[in-house]
Amino acid sequence: xxxxxxxxxxxxxxxxxxxxxxxxxxxxxxxxxxxxxxxxxxxxxxxxxxxxxxxxxxxxxxxxxxxxxxxxxxxxxxxxxxxxxxxxxxxxxxxxxxxxxxxxxxxxxxxxxxxxxxxxxxxxxxxxxxxxxxxxxxxxxxxxxxxxxxxxxxxxxxxxxxxxxxxxxxxxxxxxxxxxxxxxxxxxxxxxxxxxxxxxxxxxxxxxxxxxxxxxxxxxxxxxxxxxxxxxxxxxxxxxxxxxxxxxxxxxxxxxxxxxxxxxxxxxxxxxxxxxxxxxxxxxxxxxxxxxxxxxxxxxxxxxxxxxxxxxxxxxxxxxxxxxxxxxxxxxxxxxxxxxxxxxxxxxxxxxxxx
Amino acid sequence: xxxxxxxxxxxxxxxxxxxxxxxxxxxxxxxxxxxxxxxxxxxxxxxxxxxxxxxxxxxxxxxxxxxxxxxxxxxxxxxxxxxxxxxxxxxxxxxxxxxxxxxxxxxxxxxxxxxxxxxxxxxxxxxxxxxxxxxxxxxxxxxxxxxxxxxxxxxxxxxxxxxxxxxxxxxxxxxxxxxxxxxxxxxxxxxxxxxxxxxxxxxxxxxxxxxxxxxxxxxxxxxxxxxxxxxxxxxxxxxxxxxxxxxxxxxxxxxxxxxxxxxxxxxxxxxxxxxxxxxxxxxxxxxxxxxxxxxxxxxxxxxxxxxxxxxxxxxxxxxxxxxxxxxxxxxxxxxxxxxxxxxxxxxxxxxxxxx
DNA sequence: CTGAAAGCGCTTACAG
DNA sequence: CTGAAAGCGCTTACAG
Numbered sequence: 001x002x003x004x005x006x007x008x009x010x011x012x013x014x015x016x017x018x019x020x021x022x023x024x025x026x027x028x029x030x031x032x033x034x035x036x037x038x039x040x041x042x043x044x045x046x047x048x049x050x051x052x053x054x055x056x057x058x059x060x061x062x063x064x065x066x067x068x069x070x071x072x073x074x075x076x077x078x079x080x081x082x083x084x085x086x087x088x089x090x091x092x093x094x095x096x097x098x099x100x101x102x103x104x105x106x107x108x109x110x111x112x113x114x115x116x117x118x119x120x121x122x123x124x125x126x127x128x129x130x131x132x133x134x135x136x137x138x139x140x141x142x143x144x145x146x147x148x149x150x151x152x153x154x155x156x157x158x159x160x161x162x163x164x165x166x167x168x169x170x171x172x173x174x175x176x177x178x179x180x181x182x183x184x185x186x187x188x189x190x191x192x193x194x195x196x197x198x199x200x201x202x203x204x205x206x207x208x209x210x211x212x213x214x215x216x217x218x219x220x221x222x223x224x225x226x227x228x229x230x231x232x233x234x235x236x237x238x239x240x241x242x243x244x245x246x247x248x249x250x251x252x253x254x255x256x257x258x259x260x261x262x263x264x265x266x267x268x269x270x271x272x273x274x275x276x277x278x279x280x281x282x283x284x285x286x287x288x289x290x291x292x293x294x295x296x297x298x299x300x301x302x303x304x305x306x307x308x309x310x311x312x313x314x315x316x317x318x319x320x321x322x323x324x325x326x327x328x329x330x331x332x333x334x335x336x337x338x339x340x341x342x343x344x345x346x347x348x349x350x351x352x353x354x355x
Numbered sequence: 356x357x358x359x360x361x362x363x364x365x366x367x368x369x370x371x372x373x374x375x376x377x378x379x380x381x382x383x384x385x386x387x388x389x390x391x392x393x394x395x396x397x398x399x400x401x402x403x404x405x406x407x408x409x410x411x412x413x414x415x416x417x418x419x420x421x422x423x424x425x426x427x428x429x430x431x432x433x434x435x436x437x438x439x440x441x442x443x444x445x446x447x448x449x450x451x452x453x454x455x456x457x458x459x460x461x462x463x464x465x466x467x468x469x470x471x472x473x474x475x476x477x478x479x480x481x482x483x484x485x486x487x488x489x490x491x492x493x494x495x496x497x498x499x500x501x502x503x504x505x506x507x508x509x510x511x512x513x514x515x516x517x518x519x520x521x522x523x524x525x526x527x528x529x530x531x532x533x534x535x536x537x538x539x540x541x542x543x544x545x546x547x548x549x550x551x552x553x554x555x556x557x558x559x560x561x562x563x564x565x566x567x568x569x570x571x572x573x574x575x576x577x578x579x580x581x582x583x584x585x586x587x588x589x590x591x592x593x594x595x596x597x598x599x600x601x602x603x604x605x606x607x608x609x610x611x612x613x614x615x616x617x618x619x620x621x622x623x624x625x626x627x628x629x630x631x632x633x634x635x636x637x638x639x640x641x642x643x644x645x646x647x648x649x650x651x652x653x654x655x656x657x658x659x660x661x662x663x664x665x666x667x668x669x670x671x672x673x674x675x676x677x678x679x680x681x682x683x684x685x686x687x688x689x690x691x692x693x694x695x696x697x698x699x700x701x702x703x704x705x706x707x708x709x710x
Numbered sequence: 711c712t713g714a715a716a717g718c719g720c721t722t723a724c725a726g
Numbered sequence: 727c728t729g730a731a732a733g734c735g736c737t738t739a740c741a742g
Contacts, residue, residue, distance in 0.1 A: 051735035341689035406719035
């Protein structure tokens with residue numbers, strides 16, 4: 001494998017000049033540039049990233065913005081792990097990665113975090129954009145400052161984000177519909193228990209619900225589907241609403257929870273001992289897995305949140321340091337999780353070039 | 356972050372001595388060693404892998420042994436892609452990775468490939484061990500030569516392999532049982548269409564079948580299950596056997612194919628226009644996906660073969676260069692693939708530190 | 711516009 | 727047992 005010294009010798013120039021050509025810096029005569037480029041091409045030269053990084057002076061700051069994870073049962077633990085793994089892998093490069101956490105139920109906290117990120121003025125940002133209109137203002141500021149940003153988990157359309165890493169919500173809802181349909185009797189009714197809080201943050205809940213309903217429309221499986229709204233993290237409210245609705249309609253045998261809070265629904269179902277109730281929810285985090293194991297939740301749809309965090313940081317890192325243009329978006333998998341395969345989804349700590 | 360120069364200064368020794376301590380080489384007095392080690396610990400020193408690799412002299416040869424992929428519809432294309440991705444990522448380190456392909460239906464070809472690998476005498480080996488007894492002889496030779504080896508996709512128990520990367524076959528069969536059960540009527544019968552060829556290579560086919568049957572035993576869902584044997588890559592034989600058996604028993608409404616060849620079964624089902632026949636198979640390769648799309652195959656169980664190849668090379672690489680001890684085994688996921696989520700499973704070309 | 715030289719943080723002979 | 731020096735393949739001021 002040729003080195004820049006080899007190239008320099010063949011071209012009768014110094015390595016400094018070869019370096020200038022490789023990085024398209026100016027200060028090289030057109031003739032010299034052409035000559036060097038030809039030889040570069042001829043040998044299909046690739047610079048040694050190791051040596052390059054070691055000698056590199058410029059350093060980068062990457063900011064990451066995501067909700068804080070309040071408990072061990074929370075969805076957001078996994079992306080955090082993925083982010084930490086990525087940070088660990090890129091530690092030896094001259095990048096500093098800083099995480100900023102906000103309260104996902106609290107707009108003020110979100111705004112405050114934005115201010116801190118803007119004060120830092122990083123070279124790039126990875127974020128899960130909650131609070132639609134505030135996020136829009138934020139990204140327009142980022143655009144002005146020319147700070148590249150990557151969305152993960154939550155998407156906002158027609159922004160200038162570098163890429164989006166996350167699941168196709170409509171499709172994941174559609175599959176949920178298919179799964180619930182398979183385990184219900186022909187005459188059973190279904191309810192979709194939608195979250196009420198943070199309406200403006202959860203575009204994807206809406207898309208999942210639409211996809212769910214779409215399954216029944218497309219496959220001419222007529223079903224009575226009742227949409228209910230409840231704060232999916234308020235057990236009391238869930239209990240009240242379900243108690244009321246299920247007593248009104250005893251044909252309801254299936255519940256679809258398009259958020260990550262199905263454990264709260266499962267808790268009530270177990271308490272009320274509704275043995276023949278079927279449940280499909282989202283996200284295989286510890287809190288939900290408990291009820292998957294006990295059989296109350298039949299299926300969970302998972303999106304590999306570890307990987308979302310990991311990829312977010314990795315993609316931005318490669319863009320900044322190696323000018324590697326990412327894909328337009330990275331679709332997360334739509335994993336169908338049952339109690340039988342749940343334990344095989346969590347990755348063994350990723351194999352990176354670290355130690 | 357401290358460098359070995361910092362450590363050397365603090366300990367009043369040369370960097371050469373610090374290097375000797377770090378790598379536990381001899382030629383250092385106990386007193387000096389202790390002193391340096393203390394300072395190393397104090398600063399939680401980690402060597403810069405970039406610089407280390409760049410300066411490193413020793414080079415490694417890794418061999419990979421796997422079946423050649425005869426067609427575009429073959430399972431083995433994916434691990435090959437994973438292996439190539441890994442090779443690309445580690446190219447800058449002083450490792451050379453060589454792939455050796457054999458005909459998985461031909462013992463002589465397998466033996467010949469083994470000979471070529473032994474002639475090369477690599478520093479490490481990643482392999483999918485077909486042909487049980489030949490493989491046993493092979494590994495004992497590897498043991499004698501002290502060549503570490505990693506199994507992927509296929510496991511052989513109680514060998515001295517560094518690790519195994521693959522799916523838990525019994526469990527994946529169990530899930531297949533669950534899925535087929537969900538879509539069949541209570542009275543329907545099932546047939547398991549097992550491959551006949553290469554009996555000694557496919558331990559996992561057996562385990563999958565056992566797991567499948569186990570589901571019905573455990574969940575007290577009585578079912579008539581008929582085991583049939585046919586070369587799953589011989590369409591004619593499949594047609595003959597199925598025609599005969601299905602005419603004998605018209606209650607058979609579900610077929611389980613515990614190998615990767617379910618497309619060949621699907622082909623016959625479509626040809627014979629058996630609209631109400633349900634099919635569960637393994638491996639989401641192109642050939643099978645076609646029939647998943649058309650609806651003839653209901654579910655495929657996938658094991659992320661790309662990742663198996665990728666991890667195999669990566670794990671061995673890290674073991675050889677960084678003495679990173681791998682886990683005892685890396686369980687592949689048990690992905691439930693339907694036509695609705697199939698397109699989200701293939702990974703975007705992995706993000707590695709390359710270019 | 712171009713080159714010579716120092717330096718990134720290690721490893722490796724070599725000399726003593 | 728220990729140190730001084732060269733070298734891995736780049737990047738970066740600096741001098742001309």
